[in-house]
Amino acid sequence: MEQQARILVADDDPQMQLAIKASLSRAGFDVVIAADGKAALELFEKRSFDLIISDQRMPEMTGQEFLAAVQARGTQVPFVMITAHGTITQAVEAMQLGAADFITKPFSAEELRRVVDRVLSPENRDFRSEEKKSRRGRAIITNDQMMIRVLEVAEAVARSDATVLVQGESGTGKELVARLVHSSSARCKGPFVAVNCAALPETLLESELFGHEKGAFTGALARKIGKFELAQGGTILLDEISEMELGLQAKLLRVLQEREVDRVGGRDPIAIDVRVVATTNRNLEMAVSEGKFRADLFYRLNVIPITLPPLRERRCDIKLLVRHFMQQYLGDSAPEISPAVLESLTAYSWPGNVREMQNAVERAAILSRGGTPTQEDFLLGTARTIDTTVAAAAAAVQSSAAEVSKVERQVVHVGTTVQQMEKTLILETLRATQNNRTQAAKLLGISIRTLRNKLNEYGAELGQSAEEARS
Numbered sequence: 001m002e003q004q005a006r007i008l009v010a011d012d013d014p015q016m017q018l019a020i021k022a023s024l025s026r027a028g029f030d031v032v033i034a035a036d037g038k039a040a041l042e043l044f045e046k047r048s049f050d051l052i053i054s055d056q057r058m059p060e061m062t063g064q065e066f067l068a069a070v071q072a073r074g075t076q077v078p079f080v081m082i083t084a085h086g087t088i089t090q091a092v093e094a095m096q097l098g099a100a101d102f103i104t105k106p107f108s109a110e111e112l113r114r115v116v117d118r119v120l121s122p123e124n125r126d127f128r129s130e131e132k133k134s135r136r137g138r139a140i141i142t143n144d145q146m147m148i149r150v151l152e153v154a155e156a157v158a159r160s161d162a163t164v165l166v167q168g169e170s171g172t173g174k175e176l177v178a179r180l181v182h183s184s185s186a187r188c189k190g191p192f193v194a195v196n197c198a199a200l201p202e203t204l205l206e207s208e209l210f211g212h213e214k215g216a217f218t219g220a221l222a223r224k225i226g227k228f229e230l231a232q233g234g235t236i237l238l239d240e241i242s243e244m245e246l247g248l249q250a251k252l253l254r255v256l257q258e259r260e261v262d263r264v265g266g267r268d269p270i271a272i273d274v275r276v277v278a279t280t281n282r283n284l285e286m287a288v289s290e291g292k293f294r295a296d297l298f299y300r301l302n303v304i305p306i307t308l309p310p311l312r313e314r315r316c317d318i319k320l321l322v323r324h325f326m327q328q329y330l331g332d333s334a335p336e337i338s339p340a341v342l343e344s345l346t347a348y349s350w351p352g353n354v355r356e357m358q359n360a361v362e363r364a365a366i367l368s369r370g371g372t373p374t375q376e377d378f379l380l381g382t383a384r385t386i387d388t389t390v391a392a393a394a395a396a397v398q399s400s401a402a403e404v405s406k407v408e409r410q411v412v413h414v415g416t417t418v419q420q421m422e423k424t425l426i427l428e429t430l431r432a433t434q435n436n437r438t439q440a441a442k443l444l445g446i447s448i449r450t451l452r453n454k455l456n457e458y459g460a461e462l463g464q465s466a467e468e469a470r471s
Ligand SMILES: Nc1ncnc2c1ncn2[C@@H]1O[C@H](COP(=O)(O)OP(=O)(O)OP(=O)(O)O)[C@@H](O)[C@H]1O
Pocket: 138, 139, 140, 141, 142, 168, 169, 170, 171, 172, 173, 174, 175, 176, 177, 281, 354, 355, 358
């Protein structure tokens, strides 16, 4: 017989506790019961478990908050949420938060066993350990001196509790660095909680960050624990901090100064022990001078500034990252990229930085169907096109000025012609709509017939330019 799996059950209903315990103990599991999320979290921190089953509605800490807290501790223990009858949205939310499964009340002993068996089955476990590898293995790939220096600084400052501000263009790896600061710090066993400050309007963001009491405002049906509280003993990432409204900036400043939060509608402040890392892809100093960001908050956050260089300023990393992502998508059998293609990838400006590169490599891996990807497979910049005739025409247009002058008779030497702009716009729109001509025509404000005529024109151009090339 294999070793008994240990299951942590969080439920405030004594009858439910008894029923679950009886059913799972009979099936040979080692069952530990907690009366609410908070008590469960304490048990979870002391012992190791193979599975967590938690009720959604509990006093002190809801099932979702418990799940978020477990997730924030970076563990991979599968979590099953017990949801009330007819509340599928809660179940979906729980799954989105990372629950392995859910079970709806009322349920039978058999149903419960089925869910538990499924979640603990070897296939599921293997899947999860794979995931763990890729999540943990979020290695930061670089060979660039400036970037290596930046990472050394990040690791060194991690040991202190000082606030870190990570600046850099979008896709340069700011979140990776924020996680590195957390994992290199003494708080690494504590939670890592990320909040995107651009994702929510001010009032919602406020209760997201600081929590609220039941009845604090219309719609506050239950108490909510804020992200600062969830991050206790760990690190909070304030992502895209530049997007925070001035009013909330003032409240955040107070939290950072006093090291305590007030839940919205709450009476007593709650002391917090949280390391703050903020990121921005806008120049915060500029935002300060424009009056969009509080100077005092900026100085509070900017204790340790870390600036990530854009990918185009560390071109030696491009080859390294292409290979890394190719292997990530295709495994060890990933084909080598030809030197010519690598050269053009290295010359490209990568405005979306590593994120853009990751997407480009994924697309190339798909489009090349396991073969050696060509330059076209990477669909860089505007040369992303759809049906092959049109794609070839556009590639010819963009590949060199000489080609352009063959295809586009009216080409202007500096800049571009109206026809060229129109063509790029049409092809881009088609790409964006996944070649849905009806939708593209609507977006462009032209009839489908006009669109079809334009595409025929581009196709004919290709034939014409091929002829010219031959003559
Ligand atoms: N040096 C690197 N090595 C490996 N992967 C990287 C590296 N830099 C970034 N990535 C990957 O690129 C993607 C973007 O990185 P990340 O989310 O950290 O960037 P960001 O600066 O926070 O971007 P955004 O401004 O868009 O939020 C992620 O999938 C990340 O894993």
